[in-house]
Amino acid sequence: DTGVSQNPRHKITKRGQNVTFRCDPISEHNRLYWYRQTLGQGPEFLTYFQNEAQLEKSRLLSDRFSAERPKGSFSTLEIQRTEQGDSAMYLCASSLPGGDYGYTFGSGTRLTVV
Amino acid sequence: QKEVEQNSGPLSVPEGAIASLNCTYSDRGSQSFFWYRQYSGKSPELIMSIYSNGDKEDGRFTAQLNKASQYVSLLIRDSQPSDSATYLCAVNRPGGSYIPTFGRGTSLIVHP
Numbered sequence A: 001d002t003g004v005s006q007n008p009r010h011k012i013t014k015r016g017q018n019v020t021f022r023c024d025p026i027s028e029h030n031r032l033y034w035y036r037q038t039l040g041q042g043p044e045f046l047t048y049f050q051n052e053a054q055l056e057k058s059r060l061l062s063d064r065f066s067a068e069r070p071k072g073s074f075s076t077l078e079i080q081r082t083e084q085g086d087s088a089m090y091l092c093a094s095s096l097p098g099g100d101y102g103y104t105f106g107s108g109t110r111l112t113v114v
Numbered sequence B: 001q002k003e004v005e006q007n008s009g010p011l012s013v014p015e016g017a018i019a020s021l022n023c024t025y026s027d028r029g030s031q032s033f034f035w036y037r038q039y040s041g042k043s044p045e046l047i048m049s050i051y052s053n054g055d056k057e058d059g060r061f062t063a064q065l066n067k068a069s070q071y072v073s074l075l076i077r078d079s080q081p082s083d084s085a086t087y088l089c090a091v092n093r094p095g096g097s098y099i100p101t102f103g104r105g106t107s108l109i110v111h112p
Helices: none
Strands: A005-007 A010-014 A017-022 A031-037 A044-050 A053-057 A065-068 A074-078 A087-096 A110-113 B010-016 B019-025 B031-036 B045-050 B052-057 B062-065 B073-078 B085-092 B100-102 B105-109
Touching: A005 B105, A010 A017, A010 B062, A017 A087, A017 A110, A031 A074, A044 A065, A044 A074, A044 A087, A044 B062, A053 A065, A074 A087, A087 B045, B019 B031, B019 B085, B019 B105, B031 B073, B031 B100, B045 B073, B073 B085
Parallel strands: A010 A110, B010 B105
Antiparallel strands: A005 A017, A017 A074, A031 A044, A031 A087, A044 A053, A065 A074, A087 A110, B019 B073, B031 B045, B031 B085, B052 B062, B062 B073, B085 B100, B085 B105
């Protein structure tokens, strides 16, 4: 196991199209997070899973965004009807259960909406 | 007021100097604090965590926490050009949700 894996690394899409990203966390990590980062800003929280349960979703997150984590393994983040403002780096992170140990990030998926 | 505040910089220091990076947070109940390093075009990498008031040292890095002042800092001793990156402060919300809030990061430039 080599860490958190995200696919694709880059995605260019036309405005109005739907996109889906995948995250494979470290196998023993039961917590999984999605963040979004734009240039010059820190990562912004989107949503959080513990095992297969989605425990929190950012109030700032549009209904066009949805995330799943079937069977508590990999997770997908879907953006419907993409807008230019969705262009960003989408980061997935995972962490061990049982405490505050910090988070391991994947390499991210860079989305460009044209 | 932002939940986690950092000076965006850039902070420029000469090679071999001590770089001091600062972070303040607004939620007095926060218990867990992290520093991440992010190279340009890469994802954040955890370098330090701190949970108790005082100092925590790991190699050339020292994290300092003062909960009364709601202040976290990171010192980098003997700074190297390879330390040039953006340093992100992250603070977990209180209450056991384990969801970190990130500052915007401070850009550090170490010049030879």
